[in-house]
Amino acid sequence: MILDDDPDGDWTSGGPYRCAPDVYRIPLPLPQDGLRAVNVYAIPDGDGWTLIDSGWALAESRELLTAALGRLGAGLGDVRRFLVTHIHRDHYTQAIALRQEFGAHVALGRGEESGLAEIHRSGRDPFEAHRSRLLRAGADALAATIEATRPEPGDLSVWEPPDEWIEDGAEIAVGDTQVLTAVETPGHTRGHLVFADDAAGLLFAGDHVLPRITPSIGFEPNPTPSPLADFLTSLQLIRSRKDASLLPAHGPIGMRVHERVDALLEHHGDRLDATLAAVREGRSTAQSVAEALPWTRHRRRLPEMDTFNAMLAVLETQAHLDVLAERGAVTITLQSGVAHYTS
Known part of the structure; x- marks a missing residue:
């Protein structure tokens, strides 16, 4: 028996869960304490299945995906297509690994x-x-710490190019009646997509709109000059579209898209205010401003965070400072390659 999804349950517990008619959520594990899992969505498509996102190419992830598909009466070879929201490894790499074996x-x-x-x-x-x-x-100092401890580059074979590049606005047929519209939402990455099923009132939101956290900004091989500005513009774009049920890549279902977008816009507005206040107190670099701000829902301080999340925090602070500069609230002066911000 396939259980209906419970927004109040443990969203990371192995699926599948029915979250809409003919849409199943499959949480797959991640090797990190923070996010814990990524949601893959399975939709029947003719004599096979289309999956939105794929999970990280890890043995445990593959095993749980195999088990979940088995409960749906399918196997890995029945996945005909992956629609991937963005290139982060927890969304993309398992798709490539399974393509190499099964031809998806x-x-x-x-x-x-x-x-x-x-x-x-x-x-x-x-x-x-x-x-x-x-x-x-x-x-x-943080850069030196990460440099000394970072792992060796991984297997590039799971980063092979896709079979198809999806254009912004593309309409993708799934099964006999379902049509997904691809909407480009840069910010988290420059090519992030969400997939909207307007007829059913669903938004497969990837990492663009998450129910409990705000996504990292511009953490990718070649970020744009102002990824936070891109992200805020993308949020406004999604807010201008028809409201829908939120199907996120991390976290439980159960929220409405407009409700969460409003909360994210408010959060970043508050964050911009706090960042500007720190500059006015005399802090001038992204590192020093980040040290003045609380982080995560637990309001941790920067020295309490592990090096990876400290890096994300500093880079997010820099993104907020750059938006303040674009809006004319601060000015930037480069001193020996370090950006100093003054109000």
Whole structure:
């Protein structure tokens, strides 16, 4: 028996769960304490299945996906297509691994093409983009710590290009009656897509709209000059569309899209205010401003965070400072490669 999804239950517990007619949520594990799982959505499609996102190419993830599909009367070879919201490894890499074995069709947003090209650039240092941003933020000590502890580059075979690049606004038929509209929502990554089923009132939101957290901004191989500005614009775009039930990549279902978008816009408005207040107190770099701000729902301070999440915090602070500069609230002066912000 397939259980109906329970928004009040443990959203990370193994599925599948029926979250809408002919839509099943399959949580797959992640090797991190923070996010814990990624939601993959399975939709029957003719004599097979279309999956929205795929999970991380890990043995445990594959095993749980196999078990969940088995409860739906299917196997890995019955997955005909993956529609991937963005290139982060917990969404993309298992799709490529399964394509190599079973031949599934993998589709990804056109805006991610340059990111994949950067991943495969000859002689590329995977930490290069993050290092330069951390040094600009005045976080040289944090950059050195990450440099000393970062793992070796992984297997690039799971970063092969997709079979299809999805254009913004593309209409994708799934099964006999369902049509998904691809909507480009840059910010989390430059080519992030959400998939809207307007007839059924559903939004497969990837990491763009999450029910409990705000996504990291611009954490990718080649971020845009102002990823937070892109993200806020994308939120406004989704707010202008018809409201829908939120089907997120991380966290439980049960929220309405407009409700959560409003909360995210309010959060970033508050964050911009707090960031500006820290500058007015005399803090001038993204590192020093990040040290003045609370982080996560538990309101942790920067020294309490592990190095990876501290890096995300500093880079997010820099993104907020750059938006303040774009709005004329602060000015930027470069001193020995470090951006200093003054009001």
